[in-house]
Amino acid sequence: MTPPSVLIVGSGIIGAGFAYAAAQRYLPTRVISSLPVNSGGTATANSWAWINANTDNDRSYFDLRHASMQLWQRWMQIVPDLVASSSGGFVWDMDPETLRAFAACHEEWGYPVELLSADAIAAKLPCLCDVPALAAYVPTEMAIEPGDAVSALLAAGAIEPEQRHVHSLMIDQDRVYGVMTDDGPCTADEIILASGNGTPALLESVGAAIQMTPTTGLLVKTQPLPKFLPHLLTAPDYHVRQTCTGQLLIGGTFNHHQTPDAGQSQQDAATELAARVECALHCPASLEVASFSLGQRVIPKGGRPRIGRIQRSDGREIAGLYLAVMHSGISNAAAVADHGIAEIVTGAPSPLLTPFRPGSGAIHESGSRTG
Numbered sequence: 001m002t003p004p005s006v007l008i009v010g011s012g013i014i015g016a017g018f019a020y021a022a023a024q025r026y027l028p029t030r031v032i033s034s035l036p037v038n039s040g041g042t043a044t045a046n047s048w049a050w051i052n053a054n055t056d057n058d059r060s061y062f063d064l065r066h067a068s069m070q071l072w073q074r075w076m077q078i079v080p081d082l083v084a085s086s087s088g089g090f091v092w093d094m095d096p097e098t099l100r101a102f103a104a105c106h107e108e109w110g111y112p113v114e115l116l117s118a119d120a121i122a123a124k125l126p127c128l129c130d131v132p133a134l135a136a137y138v139p140t141e142m143a144i145e146p147g148d149a150v151s152a153l154l155a156a157g158a159i160e161p162e163q164r165h166v167h168s169l170m171i172d173q174d175r176v177y178g179v180m181t182d183d184g185p186c187t188a189d190e191i192i193l194a195s196g197n198g199t200p201a202l203l204e205s206v207g208a209a210i211q212m213t214p215t216t217g218l219l220v221k222t223q224p225l226p227k228f229l230p231h232l233l234t235a236p237d238y239h240v241r242q243t244c245t246g247q248l249l250i251g252g253t254f255n256h257h258q259t260p261d262a263g264q265s266q267q268d269a270a271t272e273l274a275a276r277v278e279c280a281l282h283c284p285a286s287l288e289v290a291s292f293s294l295g296q297r298v299i300p301k302g303g304r305p306r307i308g309r310i311q312r313s314d315g316r317e318i319a320g321l322y323l324a325v326m327h328s329g330i331s332n333a334a335a336v337a338d339h340g341i342a343e344i345v346t347g348a349p350s351p352l353l354t355p356f357r358p359g360s361g362a363i364h365e366s367g368s369r370t371g
């Protein structure tokens with residue numbers, strides 16, 4: 001059987017993941033994106049990039065994220081330059097009872113979560129000024145530098161993204177067969193929409209819809225410091241990790257919409273966030289804000305990923321079109337791409353992805369805590 005050619009719209013982490021998974025199966029693959037790789041206009045470039053399966057899960061979402069964590073580990077062994085920049089996640093942004101319930105439930109599901117008391121936390125995190133009484137620690141959680149990861153996956157698949165804006169999808173009866181770009185039409189057997197918040201406009205062109213509820217997240221980058229923080233920390237009023245260049249990458253709470261308070265400038269909000277972390281940690285030098293970003297999360301209505309074939313408003317399924325739109329895309333990308341490409345090639349549904357179909361009713365009204 002001739003392998004299907006795929007055309008991926010989007011070169012964020014989801015597009016790059018699909019491109020790599022397609023290349024692993026020797027599919028003729030193109031990636032088209034209106035923005036360059038690691039452009040500040042994408043969610044990927046503005047991500048805290050914590051790879052985890054931590055809290056806010058039902059069983060099916062946990063299984064997807066946990067499988068993805070394991071696949072990321074495998075990819076890091078075989079993809080040149082794909083590396084974790086921090087490892088081991090500490091979380092104490094909930095009350096002790098909730099933390100214990102989370103740990104008990106996730107441990108039963110196979111998550112390697114440890115509950116640590118103050119002494120054990122202090123021993124692992126000598127940089128903490130105020131040590132919490134209890135924290136959950138997951139040694140297998142990690143972070144990547146998302147721009148570097150996208151570049152590594154595309155390079156491993158020998159794929160050079162083409163920078164073009166896609167205006168619409170091209171459809172003949174119920175089969176999508178291409179996209180219309182600035183430079184004219186491009187055709188393929190399968191079009192994969194890894195187009196983040198640009199997806200609703202593209203679906204509209206074929207009479208289909210997805211509702212998105214994007215929110216904004218502020219992240220602050222400091223000037224580089226000597227390495228002192230190898231782990232990821234999620235405290236009640238900040239989350240922080242140190243990047244591979246030594247910069248601290250700091251976010252606020254995980255409540256959605258981390259925009260500056262009314263009347264506060266973005267610069268002031270960024271300075272305030274850095275000051276909060278400076279009070280919380282013994283840093284090797286004082287913190288200077290180098291830059292900050294306000295990223296738009298890609299959140300389908302209901303909070304859960306939407307992956308797979310989509311139907312038109314009249315209920316007819318569209319062939320040749322595969323959707324992959326989600327928050328927590330850094331955590332999910334590996335498993336979603338690997339199983340998604342397998343579904344496209346074999347036609348057999350993946351049980352891991354089945355709960356997340358576009359139009360599926362079994363979606364919980366919650367987001368996850370990844371950034």
Ligand SMILES: Cc1cc2nc3c(=O)[nH]c(=O)nc-3n(C[C@H](O)[C@H](O)[C@H](O)COP(=O)(O)OP(=O)(O)OC[C@H]3O[C@@H](n4cnc5c(N)ncnc54)[C@H](O)[C@@H]3O)c2cc1C
Binds near residue numbers: 009041046050296
């Ligand atoms: C502040 C913040 C913190 C986060 N923290 C975490 C975290 O800790 N862990 C985690 O797992 N997730 C986190 N996320 C979520 C994660 O970053 C996103 O889910 C993920 O990056 C989405 O990737 P994507 O490739 O789908 O979208 P994007 O990165 O937005 O990429 C979309 C791509 O589609 C292209 N595109 C769109 N429309 C068109 C068009 N019409 N024509 C051509 N190209 C088009 C764009 O050019 C771009 O290349 C965070 C997000 C934010 C904003």
